[in-house]
Amino acid sequence: xxxxxxxRRLALFVLTVTVVVTLIFLLTRLAPGDPIEAKVxxxxxxxxxxxGDIGPIVEAYREKFQLDGPLHTQYLxxxxxxxxxxxxxxxxxxPATVSDMISAALPWTIGIALITTVVAMLFGxxxxxxxxxxxxxRLVQATLPVLMVTAAVPFFLFGLVLQFFLGxxxxxxxxxxxxxxxxxxxxxxxxxxxxxKHAVLPAGAVIVASTGLxxxxxxxxxxxxxxEDYMLMADSKGLKERxxxxxxxxxxxxxxxxxxxxxxxxxxxxxxxxxxxVFNYPGIGLLLRDAIGRSDYFLIQGITLITTLAIAIAxxxxxxxxxxxxxxxxxxxx
Amino acid sequence: MNIDxxxxxSTSADDTVSTATAKAGxxxxxxxxxxYNMKITIGLFLVLIVVAFGYIGPLFVDLERAEVGAxxxxxxxxxxxxxLGTDAQGRDMLAWLIDATPDSLRVGVMAGALGxxxxxxxxxxxxxxxxxxxxxxxxxxxxxxxxxxxxxxIVLASLRQEGMTLELMAILIAVFSWMGAARVxxxxxxxxxxxxxxxxxxxxxxxxxxxxxxxxMPNLMPFLLAAFVGSLIGAILAAVxxxxxxxxxxxxxxxxxxxxxxxxxxxxxRGMWWWWGSPIVIFILLFAGLFIASIGLDxxxxxxxxxxx
Numbered sequence: 335x336x337x338x339x340x341x342r343r344l345a346l347f348v349l350t351v352t353v354v355v356t357l358i359f360l361l362t363r364l365a366p367g368d369p370i371e372a373k374v375x376x377x378x379x380x381x382x383x384x385x386g387d388i389g390p391i392v393e394a395y396r397e398k399f400q401l402d403g404p405l406h407t408q409y410l411x412x413x414x415x416x417x418x419x420x421x422x423x424x425x426x427x428x429p430a431t432v433s434d435m436i437s438a439a440l441p442w443t444i445g446i447a448l449i450t451t452v453v454a455m456l457f458g459x460x461x462x463x464x465x466x467x468x469x470x471x472r473l474v475q476a477t478l479p480v481l482m483v484t485a486a487v488p489f490f491l492f493g494l495v496l497q498f499f500l501g502x503x504x505x506x507x508x509x510x511x512x513x514x515x516x517x518x519x520x521x522x523x524x525x526x527x528x529x530x531k532h533a534v535l536p537a538g539a540v541i542v543a544s545t546g547l548x549x550x551x552x553x554x555x556x557x558x559x560x561x562e563d564y565m566l567m568a569d570s571k572g573l574k575e576r577x578x579x580x581x582x583x584x585x586x587x588x589x590x591x592x593x594x595x596x597x598x599x600x601x602x603x604x605x606x607x608x609x610x611x612v613f614n615y616p617g618i619g620l621l622l623r624d625a626i627g628r629s630d631y632f633l634i635q636g637i638t639l640i641t642t643l644a645i646a647i648a649x650x651x652x653x654x655x656x657x658x659x660x661x662x663x664x665x666x667x668x
Numbered sequence: 669m670n671i672d673x674x675x676x677x678s679t680s681a682d683d684t685v686s687t688a689t690a691k692a693g694x695x696x697x698x699x700x701x702x703x704y705n706m707k708i709t710i711g712l713f714l715v716l717i718v719v720a721f722g723y724i725g726p727l728f729v730d731l732e733r734a735e736v737g738a739x740x741x742x743x744x745x746x747x748x749x750x751x752l753g754t755d756a757q758g759r760d761m762l763a764w765l766i767d768a769t770p771d772s773l774r775v776g777v778m779a780g781a782l783g784x785x786x787x788x789x790x791x792x793x794x795x796x797x798x799x800x801x802x803x804x805x806x807x808x809x810x811x812x813x814x815x816x817x818x819x820x821x822i823v824l825a826s827l828r829q830e831g832m833t834l835e836l837m838a839i840l841i842a843v844f845s846w847m848g849a850a851r852v853x854x855x856x857x858x859x860x861x862x863x864x865x866x867x868x869x870x871x872x873x874x875x876x877x878x879x880x881x882x883x884x885m886p887n888l889m890p891f892l893l894a895a896f897v898g899s900l901i902g903a904i905l906a907a908v909x910x911x912x913x914x915x916x917x918x919x920x921x922x923x924x925x926x927x928x929x930x931x932x933x934x935x936x937x938r939g940m941w942w943w944w945g946s947p948i949v950i951f952i953l954l955f956a957g958l959f960i961a962s963i964g965l966d967x968x969x970x971x972x973x974x975x976x977x
Binding site: 346349350353354357358361362482483485486487488490491494495497498501502503509510550554557558561597600601603604605607608611612622623626627629631634635637638641642645646649 | 813817818827901915931963
């Protein structure tokens with residue numbers, strides 16, 4: 335692999351993460367209103383007191399969270415803490431730390447994200463390719479308008495529809511949570527069944543919607559490829575239909591497909607978080623909703639940072655894999 | 669010499685084309701355009717249904733029916749009195765939806781337009797001037813693309829204690845939805861600026877700004893339109909996401925707020941299908957319409973994408 339390429343990608347990765355970290359730091363520090371003051375005032379009101387002198391309490395908390403120094407020292411402490419994986423304490427569930435809460439929620443989200451991506455990618459690409467292939471079944475080709483609708487509508491709207499029909503109306507699948515309430519998770523088949531049962535609806539919602547995205551992308555690329563000279567050549571050589579389809583058309587299209595997926599990754603994750611809220615699925619999205627509901631700023635920031643980091647890492651890995659699939663990339667523009 | 673000849677050829681070719689189309693008249697030409705770009709036509713039609721629903725609806729339905737407690741008992745399924753039923757607080761769904769649609773569209777149009785203006789400017793400058801300016805702008809665009817906009821928006825929105833306004837939300841969304849436009853426009857400008865007519869304009873001493881607006885702009889119109897629809901979709905999606913989380917402008921009615929409240933009152937579990945079903949129908953019409961139109965615009969801008977039949 336071209337070292338210049340790796341260095342450039344690595345620089346981009348570091349820059350992206352730095353920008354988000356700095357952005358969140360500045361936003362939270364420069365925004366009008368002080369979260370600690372607001373929190374203390376809210377707690378005071380909850381206890382039935384108003385108008386007390388909260389100055390000393392706020393000062394004490396500021397010192398504890400190191401929010402009392404000048405901006406650049408605050409930024410440095412913030413960065414060093416982050417590097418140690420310390421994102422502070424949750425304001426709403428003290429003494430739980432933000433990292434603990436996120437690590438508890440993360441596996442649920444990553445699980446759904448991986449499953450849905452693989453299924454939607456395989457299925458969507460296949461459908462999209464078949465729609466563009468003129469010799470495929472009419473029935474498959476007729477699904478194009480359906481794909482257009484599913485690709486356009488936000489994921490969580492499908493969540494609502496699936497939840498109602500399969501969960502509430504026909505009562506086939508559970509409508510909420512990661513496992514049945516009160517169920518003890520362990521390494522056994524029963525757990526696996528529980529996990530699967532509860533994941534079907536949220537995963538289904540994402541798959542339905544993102545299949546449309548993959549399918550349309552694939553179709554558009556296939557249509558362009560169909561006009562290429564090498565396709566005509568393959569056809570006139572009398573190659574088998576299947577071979578032209580798979581090794582001449584589909585293979586050439588897979589790479590741009592991966593690129594377009596990388597570009598939409600951030601919005602796919604955003605959509606997934608909203609789906610979790612619909613299904614009360616105990617992942618990052620639900621954690622985020624609760625954090626917003628309880629004005630838990632540290633938790634909100636932590637979730638944003640981790641999610642950004644996850645996306646940046648995924649994009650970086652993808653960038654590292656590209657040149658292995660397609661040697662042209664690392665040789666161009668070096 | 670050679671250049672002169674080709675330009676003369678191309679201008680004469682242009683002349684014949686323009687006289688031919690001028691004869692056809694504006695109405696006939698528009699009709700031809702919509703006939704040959706079915707996707708744009710269908711998409712626009714679907715979007716127009718939603719626009720008409722939101723802007724003509726108030727002439728037929730009294731919007732006061734959408735106030736909390738307007739109907740008792742609340743939470744009724746569709747009936748002759750309430751065509752789309754009422755919510756858990758006694759609001760008439762039909763009136764509420766009509767009230768909410770224009771504001772949802774407005775957020776999208778404001779944010780989408782702003783996003784395209786930012787994106788097109790970045791793309792123009794990067795593509796036209798090239799060199800280190802291009803490198804810097806492209807890197808910024810790439811970084812921004814990897815930032816999950818919805819999440820940063822969430823942080824921003826959650827920090828605002830005074831609550832959100834429609835305009836502020838549009839500006840914030842635009843800041844995170846200009847990258848697509850920037851990439852497309854940059855790529856186009858890169859290829860356009862090498863064309864001979866741009867070369868000639870430059871040789872005859874025209875200023876950069878003049879060339880951008882009078883030589884490049886007209887050729888970029890299809891791309892700009894496609895980019896606008898693209899960022900319009902992104903903007904409405906982002907707005908709906910924020911509102912669904914309860915971070916939108918909560919004091920006014922938008923489609924996303926309706927979805928927030930149905931989630932808040934567990935409408936799905938309680939079997940109140942009319943509460944979430946009717947906004948979904950509007951969303952499907954709107955998003956599908958915009959999406960199909962954007963595919964159509966892409967094909968119009970870049971005919972290579974069109975299927976040969």
